[in-house]
Amino acid sequence: MDMTVDFTDSLGLQELSDRIGSIFSDADISFFDLVMNALKGENGLSLKWIWDSIRQAFAAEAAEYKLIFASILILGIFSAVFAQFGQLFESRQVADISYDIVFLLMAMLLLKIMQQGMDITRESLVAIADFSKLLVPTYCLSVGFAAGHATAIAFYELALIVIYLVENLLLIAVVPMIYVYTLLSVMGGISSDTRMEGILSFTKKGIGFVLKCCVTVISGIGLLQGMITPVIDSVSTGALQKLVSVIPGIGGFVDTASDVVYGSAILVKNAVGVAGILILLFLCAMPLFKLFLLALSLKAAAAISGVVADVRMSRCVEQVSEGSVLLLRTMTCAMGLFIVTIAVIAVTTNRGF
Numbered sequence: 001m002d003m004t005v006d007f008t009d010s011l012g013l014q015e016l017s018d019r020i021g022s023i024f025s026d027a028d029i030s031f032f033d034l035v036m037n038a039l040k041g042e043n044g045l046s047l048k049w050i051w052d053s054i055r056q057a058f059a060a061e062a063a064e065y066k067l068i069f070a071s072i073l074i075l076g077i078f079s080a081v082f083a084q085f086g087q088l089f090e091s092r093q094v095a096d097i098s099y100d101i102v103f104l105l106m107a108m109l110l111l112k113i114m115q116q117g118m119d120i121t122r123e124s125l126v127a128i129a130d131f132s133k134l135l136v137p138t139y140c141l142s143v144g145f146a147a148g149h150a151t152a153i154a155f156y157e158l159a160l161i162v163i164y165l166v167e168n169l170l171l172i173a174v175v176p177m178i179y180v181y182t183l184l185s186v187m188g189g190i191s192s193d194t195r196m197e198g199i200l201s202f203t204k205k206g207i208g209f210v211l212k213c214c215v216t217v218i219s220g221i222g223l224l225q226g227m228i229t230p231v232i233d234s235v236s237t238g239a240l241q242k243l244v245s246v247i248p249g250i251g252g253f254v255d256t257a258s259d260v261v262y263g264s265a266i267l268v269k270n271a272v273g274v275a276g277i278l279i280l281l282f283l284c285a286m287p288l289f290k291l292f293l294l295a296l297s298l299k300a301a302a303a304i305s306g307v308v309a310d311v312r313m314s315r316c317v318e319q320v321s322e323g324s325v326l327l328l329r330t331m332t333c334a335m336g337l338f339i340v341t342i343a344v345i346a347v348t349t350n351r352g353f
């Protein structure tokens with residue numbers, strides 16, 4: 001245990017924990033405590049605490065999303081009433097104007113809801129990138145202790161690619177495209193024809209393709225690097241270890257001591273990785289929960305609107321609800337990229353321990 005404490009002191013985990021706590025002041029979890037609990041084989045997060053946090057979050061957010069659900073249904077019912085009301089008279093001007101007013105109210109409501117969802121997504125993506133910028137140097141330094149400098153450099157480049165994708169592709173390109181998809185969905189609900197469905201389908205598939213490519217590319221690069229660079233470091237250090245082990249008198253001692261050192265370094269590396277994943281999950285839990293409730297409310301409202309609302313209105317709500325699902329997928333993709341990266345690094349740099 002003394003060896004692992006020496007490694008944690010060398011990595012400056014307490015200073016890193018203080019910096020994380022100063023930037024993410026809302027997070028009441030200590031990164032250093034999570035690392036030390038992982039080194040002791042403890043969980044660090046109790047299931048009761050997780051359940052209580054979820055229950056409190058649901059109680060705090062449920063009222064807002066119930067209001068969203070009810071507002072969409074009420075406007076949908078009014079749209080159906082005005083659409084049917086116009087068929088009773090020769091002149092449909094009053095009914096059409098009334099429907100247009102209701103549709104404008106629905107459009108404003110949907111755009112406001114999606115704007116809130118995009119604000120949550122943007123803030124979360126920025127938080128993920130900021131946390132990763134703090135974690136990656138320390139984690140790659142622990143990888144250097146455990147596996148070698150070549151492996152640390154290779155995976156540091158991989159982590160930088162992930163940060164670049166989150167900051168420049170997801171945050172700058174994908175999230176604005178989802179907003180464009182929402183605007184097109186609202187515009188498509190104005191008319192009764194389906195002229196916008198082609199571009200909506202293309203935009204949705206394009207966003208989904210980009211998200212899938214991000215996960216596939218990062219996973220592929222991580223696995224390929226995991227097949228090569230750890231082996232290079234292992235061969236070079238193994239050759240030196242074997243050479244020293246044949247020296248009479250001290251060979252056996254050096255061989256045993258090197259196993260203890262490498263084992264301690266790998267233990268610290270994995271503990272830092274586990275703590276990083278737990279902090280990342282903690283940072284993303286509430287935003288993901290809010291986006292899930294948002295998507296669920298819009299999906300449920302779209303399903304019921306198909307029965308009680310005008311067909312144009314229900315189609316508009318359904319298409320906007322797909323935009324909320326895209327926001328949830330984007331957030332999940334960003335979180336998954338870092339988790340997959342840390343997992344690949346941890347698995348491929350254990351040196352057989």
